[in-house]
Amino acid sequence: xxxxxxxxxxxxxxxxxxxxxxxxxxxxxxxxxxxxLDDSLSADLARDGALTDAMTERFLALGDYAAATGADAxxxxxxxxxxxxxxxxxxxxxxxxxxxxxxxxxxxxxMGQRIGLLSTFPPTLASMPPEFPASVRVVPKLAEGALAALxxxxxxxxxxxxxxxxxxxxxCDVIALAQFSIAATAPLVAxxxxxxxxxxxxxxxxxxxxxxxxxxxxPALF
Numbered sequence: 436x437x438x439x440x441x442x443x444x445x446x447x448x449x450x451x452x453x454x455x456x457x458x459x460x461x462x463x464x465x466x467x468x469x470x471x472l473d474d475s476l477s478a479d480l481a482r483d484g485a486l487t488d489a490m491t492e493r494f495l496a497l498g499d500y501a502a503a504t505g506a507d508a509x510x511x512x513x514x515x516x517x518x519x520x521x522x523x524x525x526x527x528x529x530x531x532x533x534x535x536x537x538x539x540x541x542x543x544x545x546m547g548q549r550i551g552l553l554s555t556f557p558p559t560l561a562s563m564p565p566e567f568p569a570s571v572r573v574v575p576k577l578a579e580g581a582l583a584a585l586x587x588x589x590x591x592x593x594x595x596x597x598x599x600x601x602x603x604x605x606x607c608d609v610i611a612l613a614q615f616s617i618a619a620t621a622p623l624v625a626x627x628x629x630x631x632x633x634x635x636x637x638x639x640x641x642x643x644x645x646x647x648x649x650x651x652x653x654p655a656l657f
Contacts, residue, residue, distance in 0.1 A: 440508065440647045441467045443501035447476035447513030448556075450585055450616035451535075455512055458618075458636035463644050469504065471497060480515060480558055491519045498523035502530065508643055511535055512615045514635065515558035517566055531646045536563055538642035539611055539635045544571050546631060547608020553601055553624070554613035555582040555593070563613055574607055576600050578617075585616065594620050598627045609633060 444455055452470055459466055473493070480490065494516065501509050508531040511520045517534055524532035543550050550567065552575045554560050560575040567573050578600035584592040597617055601624040604610050610625075610632045612618055618634040625632045 437651060439465045439467045440643075441469065441504075441506050442643065443469045443471060443504065443506040443509045445497050445501065445509060445511045445513070446470065446472045447474060447480075447516065448614075448616055449474055451512035451614070454615045454618040454634075455510070455636045455639070458640045462637070462640045466644075469501070469506070471501065473497065476513060476516070477556065484558075486516065486518055486562075490516070491522050494519035494523050495526060498527055498532065502527055506530070508532070508647055510639055510643060512635075514554070514614050515556060515562045517562050531643060531650075533639055533643060534566070535615060535635045535639060536566065536611075536613065538638035539633050540567055541642070542638050543609050543611045543633050544568055546633070548572060549574060549607045551576060551601070551604030551607035551610040551630070552613055553578060553597065553604060553610055553617070555585070555597065555617055556614060559613050574604060576603055581617075594623060598623050601628050604628060605630065 446452055449472060459468060498509060510533045512535045514535050520534045549572045552573050555578045557577055560577055564573040564575060578597045581593045581596035597620045601610060605628045607630060610628060610630050612621060612634045615635050618636050621632045621634050
């Protein structure tokens with residue numbers, strides 16, 4: 436009997452934990468999850484306004500710690516740190532190390548040419564559009580004030596602000612929700628816009644499952 440896959444989830448926002456755990460519970464309940472949270476990462480990025488070498492070193496340290504615990508794969512849930520996560524992926528190849536948005540981007544580009552990118556965290560709208568292929572047009576949209584509402588525990592206001600912002604993306608082919616923390620609003624956004632909506636948690640779990648199951652079935656090389 437093969438042992439369940441051990442997945443380390445690394446978060447920069449505490450709000451990301453519940454959505455990704457829910458996505459695993461629905462699609463891959465057998466996976467063993469381990470959560471690492473450093474919510475100073477997002478605060479420091481907001482303060483510094485740019486990714487720094489020191490930030491990359493912090494991500495490498497988190498990746499080393501996850502690998503040392505026996506992780507079969509690492510999934511980062513913080514969407515504004517792409518280059519830092521790429522450094523971890525290089526350091527730990529061939530272990531799967533996923534950026535939170537890469538699976539969602541792969542899915543979104545199969546659904547249309549004009550992709551609405553909805554976020555509540557401004558740095559995400561700077562770092563994430565270049566991760567899309569040049570063949571599509573990304574239309575970024577910030578749900579102003581929504582993250583602050585979530586931080587103070589007002590989820591109703593958070594969801595309302597996201598839905599309101601999403602209405603500016605009604606002319607897009609598909610709407611991509613850029614963060615794990617806003618994934619639960621997908622049905623509300625779909626209803627408000629009439630557009631298909633893709634989320635990061637569901638796409639990421641699906642890709643990880645495929646990667647690790649393919650690896651488990653690959654013949655051993657001697």
